Amino acid sequence: MINVVARSTYLRACLNPSRSFVKKSMLLNRASFHSAIGAVAIPKLSDPSLLRHRAFVNNEWVSGNTSDVFAVHDPATSKEIGLLPDMGTEETRDAIQHASKAFQEWSQTTGKTRHDLLKKWYDAVMENQEDLATILTWENGKTIGEARGEIAYGATFFEWFAEEAVRTYGTVIPSHMPSQRFVTIKQPVGVVGIVTPWNFPTAMITRKVGAALAAGCTVVIKPGAETPYSALALCELAQRVGIPAGVVNVVTTHKHVADVGKELCLNPTIKKISFTGSTQVGKLLMSQASSTMKKVSMELGGNAAFIVFDDADIDAAVEGALASKYRGTGQTCVCANRIFVQKGVYDKFAHRLAEKVREFKVGHGFSIETTHGPMINEKATEKVKHHIEDALSKGAKLLVGGKHLGGSFFEPTVLTGMTKDMAVSDEETFGPIAALYEFDTEEEVIQAANDTPFGLAGYFFSRDIGRVWRVAEKLETGMVGVNSGIISNCYAPFGGVKESGVGREGSLHGIDDYMNIKYINMGGI
Numbered sequence: 001m002i003n004v005v006a007r008s009t010y011l012r013a014c015l016n017p018s019r020s021f022v023k024k025s026m027l028l029n030r031a032s033f034h035s036a037i038g039a040v041a042i043p044k045l046s047d048p049s050l051l052r053h054r055a056f057v058n059n060e061w062v063s064g065n066t067s068d069v070f071a072v073h074d075p076a077t078s079k080e081i082g083l084l085p086d087m088g089t090e091e092t093r094d095a096i097q098h099a100s101k102a103f104q105e106w107s108q109t110t111g112k113t114r115h116d117l118l119k120k121w122y123d124a125v126m127e128n129q130e131d132l133a134t135i136l137t138w139e140n141g142k143t144i145g146e147a148r149g150e151i152a153y154g155a156t157f158f159e160w161f162a163e164e165a166v167r168t169y170g171t172v173i174p175s176h177m178p179s180q181r182f183v184t185i186k187q188p189v190g191v192v193g194i195v196t197p198w199n200f201p202t203a204m205i206t207r208k209v210g211a212a213l214a215a216g217c218t219v220v221i222k223p224g225a226e227t228p229y230s231a232l233a234l235c236e237l238a239q240r241v242g243i244p245a246g247v248v249n250v251v252t253t254h255k256h257v258a259d260v261g262k263e264l265c266l267n268p269t270i271k272k273i274s275f276t277g278s279t280q281v282g283k284l285l286m287s288q289a290s291s292t293m294k295k296v297s298m299e300l301g302g303n304a305a306f307i308v309f310d311d312a313d314i315d316a317a318v319e320g321a322l323a324s325k326y327r328g329t330g331q332t333c334v335c336a337n338r339i340f341v342q343k344g345v346y347d348k349f350a351h352r353l354a355e356k357v358r359e360f361k362v363g364h365g366f367s368i369e370t371t372h373g374p375m376i377n378e379k380a381t382e383k384v385k386h387h388i389e390d391a392l393s394k395g396a397k398l399l400v401g402g403k404h405l406g407g408s409f410f411e412p413t414v415l416t417g418m419t420k421d422m423a424v425s426d427e428e429t430f431g432p433i434a435a436l437y438e439f440d441t442e443e444e445v446i447q448a449a450n451d452t453p454f455g456l457a458g459y460f461f462s463r464d465i466g467r468v469w470r471v472a473e474k475l476e477t478g479m480v481g482v483n484s485g486i487i488s489n490c491y492a493p494f495g496g497v498k499e500s501g502v503g504r505e506g507s508l509h510g511i512d513d514y515m516n517i518k519y520i521n522m523g524g525i
């Protein structure tokens with residue numbers, strides 16, 4: 001006689017014959033997936049001296065005041081890359097003093113001198129692109145192709161701001177007084193505190209530091225604790241090309257990140273804080289910085305709408321969605337978070353998107369066939385899992401993916417049948433889920449797209465020129481991609497509205513955030 005437990009197991013297997021097989025093969029697949037990842041060799045650097053295991057202050061490689069260190073890991077394997085000093089308030093204060101001393105001379109250099117040095121730094125980055133990309137992939141996990149792209153993208157900020165350094169024009173203002181003349185000049189704000197994230201370990205630094213140095217400011221940088229090696233490699237190159245001591249400083253920290261951030265924000269010698277990261281941390285830094293009325297640039301979280309209208313070129317929209325959504329495995333502030341598709345093309349779009357996502361190959365960033373690397377760490381996969389479970393429990397359908405592959409790996413996922421009550425609607429996933437909402441009218445989708453406190457980027461695909469203008473004007477975001485899924489570059493202003501931040505980076509506006517306008521009234525004429 002079959003006992004009760006065995007019988008019910010048997011019945012379940014009959015009702016769902018593939019179930020036990022799937023479970024077993026999933027486990028086997030997962031084990032072989034991870035052993036393949038563990039077997040991937042880290043490429044050797046042609047210049048190993050770019051991998052620095054110390055912080056960088058006043059052109060010196062320094063340890064902290066204590067023996068405190070923290071480890072940096074390869075997100076794909078969790079293997080340790082190296083140890084760095086875990087610095088705190090005192091070391092930050094010391095770096096600020098060096099930056100302040102350096103400011104006395106750096107702020108007096110000509111725009112042409114700063115142009116020449118930034119241009120040399122740009123050349124050095126491009127000459128070392130492969131090594132810098134290797135370091136970036138190793139500590140961040142993105143594919144080596146994406147990392148090479150980020151190095152080139154990051155370097156353009158040095159080139160662009162080198163060219164802006166010689167164009168910080170003032171104005172001559174027509175006077176209403178016959179005996180007076182009015183002019184304005186632009187001057188560097190002073191020492192800048194820079195706090196950057198792990199998702200673009202190079203480009204988020206160059207976008208800020210390029211502008212700051214071009215303006216005549218000096219900087220103290222706190223890079224993301226997960227990805228400090230890219231920042232330090234940039235410092236090694238800065239030193240080689242002759243950027244003077246104290247102009248660029250990097251404080252490394254993990255445990256004391258809140259203390260270092262606080263010191264940067266409270267210290268009166270720092271005149272500006274530039275931060276890229278979450279809205280929550282941005283608000284904290286902004287409130288701390290208000291105590292000494294510092295200038296702030298805040299590039300914060302988003303909840304980007306990506307809209308596909310019936311009249312769109314669907315293939316182009318699919319390509320745009322793939323690029324916008326899955327770049328960096330869904331870990332960019334400008335990633336599409338809510339994909340709204342008009343009724344008439346919903347099924348077609350969903351089907352084509354799912355087909356393409358099925359072709360993705362998740363793996364170690366150094367594997368040649370990998371299209372999408374790991375997330376930054378295992379913890380980051382939890383929100384993705386939560387968003388999927390929440391959506392499925394409220395009626396969404398899973399078209400592709402949906403599984404945590406163990407460690408930091410998550411399958412690129414497509415969900416359909418999304419509704420407003422689901423967590424993705426209000427929270428930035430920061431992971432590889434394309435969440436598809438169906439809509440009817442232009443008015444309805446604009447209302448839905450703007451129904452968020454965030455306003456960084458928005459995207460839409462349409463071939464109707466009237467609609468293009470109407471929707472571009474009505475989206476409450478700092479940036480809009482029309483028939484384009486990738487909008488970031490050094491030439492255009494990057495930044496948000498609403499709770500996505502203040503200030504603009506890159507473009508002709510980027511340098512202004514690091515300068516004060518001084519008005520000079522000349523009388524007695």
Ligand code: SIN
Pocket residue numbers: 199200203276299331332333334488
């Ligand atoms: C970000 O995610 O913070 C920046 C993305 C970009 O530069 O495109």
